[in-house]
Amino acid sequence: MSQERVQANEHELEQGALHKKLRPRHITFMAMGGVIGTGIFKGSYETISIAGPGIVISYILAGLLLLIVMGAIAEMAMVYPNRNMKDFIREAFGERLSFIIGWLYCFMWLTVCVIEVLAAGSFLQYWLPDAPLWLLTLGCAALVLGINMLSVSGFGEAEFWLAGIKIGMIIVFIVLGVLILSGVWSVEGAGGLHNLVDYGGFLPNGWTAIIAALLVVMFSYGGSELIGLTLTETQDVDKVLPKVVKSFILRVILFYTLPILVICSLIPWNQLNSESSPFVQVLASTGMQGSAHVMNFILVTAVLSAANSGIYGATRMLHSMAASGEASPYLARTTKRGVPMNSLKLCAAVLIGGAILAYLFQDGLFRFLMAVPGFVVLLVWISICLSQLKLRGGYPVQPSFRVWGFPYITILAVVSLTVIAVLFLFDRQNMLSIGVCLAFLLFLYLWSLVKFKKARR
Numbered sequence: 001m002s003q004e005r006v007q008a009n010e011h012e013l014e015q016g017a018l019h020k021k022l023r024p025r026h027i028t029f030m031a032m033g034g035v036i037g038t039g040i041f042k043g044s045y046e047t048i049s050i051a052g053p054g055i056v057i058s059y060i061l062a063g064l065l066l067l068i069v070m071g072a073i074a075e076m077a078m079v080y081p082n083r084n085m086k087d088f089i090r091e092a093f094g095e096r097l098s099f100i101i102g103w104l105y106c107f108m109w110l111t112v113c114v115i116e117v118l119a120a121g122s123f124l125q126y127w128l129p130d131a132p133l134w135l136l137t138l139g140c141a142a143l144v145l146g147i148n149m150l151s152v153s154g155f156g157e158a159e160f161w162l163a164g165i166k167i168g169m170i171i172v173f174i175v176l177g178v179l180i181l182s183g184v185w186s187v188e189g190a191g192g193l194h195n196l197v198d199y200g201g202f203l204p205n206g207w208t209a210i211i212a213a214l215l216v217v218m219f220s221y222g223g224s225e226l227i228g229l230t231l232t233e234t235q236d237v238d239k240v241l242p243k244v245v246k247s248f249i250l251r252v253i254l255f256y257t258l259p260i261l262v263i264c265s266l267i268p269w270n271q272l273n274s275e276s277s278p279f280v281q282v283l284a285s286t287g288m289q290g291s292a293h294v295m296n297f298i299l300v301t302a303v304l305s306a307a308n309s310g311i312y313g314a315t316r317m318l319h320s321m322a323a324s325g326e327a328s329p330y331l332a333r334t335t336k337r338g339v340p341m342n343s344l345k346l347c348a349a350v351l352i353g354g355a356i357l358a359y360l361f362q363d364g365l366f367r368f369l370m371a372v373p374g375f376v377v378l379l380v381w382i383s384i385c386l387s388q389l390k391l392r393g394g395y396p397v398q399p400s401f402r403v404w405g406f407p408y409i410t411i412l413a414v415v416s417l418t419v420i421a422v423l424f425l426f427d428r429q430n431m432l433s434i435g436v437c438l439a440f441l442l443f444l445y446l447w448s449l450v451k452f453k454k455a456r457r
Contacts, residue, residue, distance in 0.1 A: 040170075040220060040256055041302050044263065044278050047216050051209040053196045053264040056257040058213040062221050063253040068413040069381045070245045071403040072388035078399035079391070085384055086320055092387035096452055099326045100444045101383050102317055107440060108376035109314040110347060114354035115373075116307035117141045121355075123300045126292075137355045144308045145348050148315065149339060159312070162305035169298045170255050173279060177262030180286065187286050191266045199268050214420050215427060219374035220256070311347055318343035371424075371433035378421040379441075385414045 047055045076088045083091075086105070090098035121137030128136065147158045179185040181192060196202055203209070263269075263278045267285060272278050277299065283291035319340040322332035331343045388403070389410055403410060425434055 040259065041277050041279060041299050043216060043220055044260055045272055045274055047213050047220075048260065048264065048269050048272060048278065050205065050213040050216065052200065052202070052204040052269045053261070054203040054210060055213055055217075056260055057203075058210050058217045059220075059256045059260070060253060061210070062214060062217045063256075065381070065413050065416055066221055066252070067245075068403065068409055069384050071401075072384050072410065074245045074401055075399050075403055076388060076391065078401060079395045079397055084316070084320055085380075086317065087324070088387045088391070089383050090324065092390040093383075095324075095326065096448045097383065098324070099321070099448050099451070100441070101380060102321045102326055103444050104376055104441065105380055106314045106317050106321075108373050108380075109310040109317070110350050110354065111372045113141075113144070113307045113310040113314070113347075113351050114357075116303040116310065117144065117351065117355055120300055120303045120307070123296055123303070126296050134356065138352060140304060140307070141348075141351050141355055144304060144311055145344065145351070147308055148311045148344055149341070150337075159305065159308050162301060162308060166298055166302040166305060167255065169294075170259055173282075174258045174262060176286070177259075177266060177282070181262070181265055191268065193265050195265050195268050196261070199270050204269070211423070215374060215424055215430075218377055218420060219371075221252070221377070311344070311351070314347050315340050315343040318346065371427075371430035372437055375421065375424050375430075375434055375437050378417050378424065382414055382417045382421070385410050385417070389414070 047058065051058060073085055073088075076085075077083070080088065080091060086098055086102045089101055117137050117140040118133075120140040121133050124136045124140070125131065125133065150158065176185075180187050259279070263272070263282055266282050267278070272281060277295060279298075280292060280295045283295055318327060318331045319334070321327040322329055322343070331340065331346065333342050334340050389407055392406060424430065427434070
């Protein structure tokens with residue numbers, strides 16, 4: 001490589017700060033892009049099969065827990081400006097727990113990204129049946145990596161439109177369902193609201209199913225805390241974040257509960273099948289021409305948007321860890337546009353390697369990976385709530401936004417999340433996945449002992 005090229009690269013990559021170019025609509029849609037993906041479009045079948053129409057209660061309960069977590073992030077962001085959620089954990093419990101949670105969070109998002117790009121490749125095969133899965137999967141990986149190479153404002157704009165497409169289609173789906181159920185649009189063979197109670201009642205499998213379904217719902221809601229990583233790239237955080245959190249929670253709950261109520265009203269919950277998305281089944285039942293193509297386009301957009309948000313979350317966490325000495329300083333270097341390029345390179349290597357492995361092992365690896373994000377999300381949310389409990393009494397300044405009902409409401413959230421995490425541990429279907437998570441957690445703990453012991457010396 002020429003000397004001029006080396007100097008150009010060194011000039012391009014600097015150990016600098018991220019750029020504050022994200023707008024309120026960007027961070028709202030980025031977080032929603034991470035949440036609204038396979039969890040709603042494909043995972044809704046699994047949750048409905050567990051609890052029937054009453055699954056909406058699980059989504060509402062999880063949404064209330066999410067509200068407390070997001071409120072804690074907003075509150076601490078006002079007290080400790082220019083810091084993200086990992087920094088709050090570090091402030092409360094020190095560098096070791098911050099180190100463990102940071103790497104665990106990166107592990108979670110990279111796992112999610114592998115799941116999403118593999119799903120995107122499989123959806124594209126609907127239109128390109130002769131194209132090999134590995135090629136389509138790697139093409140999807142290259143696309144989301146390319147979007148993440150844009151300036152932060154360009155990335156935010158791209159994710160805004162990606163997430164906006166699927167959110168818009170969910171709204172259309174809800175409106176379509178309401179028109180059919182109200183009789184404005186007559187569809188032969190369409191069900192009605194009576195389907196919500198005709199097949200074993202609203203809670204056909206009892207209240208225990210509501211709790212059991214929370215294990216899957218937590219995977220669906222995972223990614224909402226991504227707002228906690230956008231803080232260092234957002235202008236006027238103290239004014240923007242409380243408004244974003246309040247509107248975001250309401251939208252997420254509505255975008256999950258209303259579509260599921262429409263699905264269970266138009267098609268009896270026990271007549272859904274696992275061969276296709278419940279959304280596709282409902283559209284097919286209306287007799288709409290081309291509905292399968294429309295829904296497949298939405299699915300591709302949804303998983304690409306979720307993967308896009310995931311890469312953002314992983315790269316920003318790696319940059320934050322490198323900047324605080326918890327990872328190699330090499331990962332903290334940014335381009336002139338504020339992109340943590342070296343962190344993105346690491347994510348690219350893991351993502352491409354994971355996509356190849358996912359192709360080799362097909363469904364076995366896919367099912368194995370699905371349980372990882374839900375369990376890690378629980379640990380991250382618990383850490384955020386505990387950080388607020390620890391820090392609230394020693395705030396250097398008093399925030400204008402404060403979580404209502406503190407400390408009781410935060411303690412309730414910690415207890416509830418801990419119970420769900422324990423249920424995760426004893427879920428037989430996820431024993432292998434949780435075992436890998438616990439092994440990785442133990443590895444990080446031992447690594448932290450060695451790392452920080454050397455640092456003190």
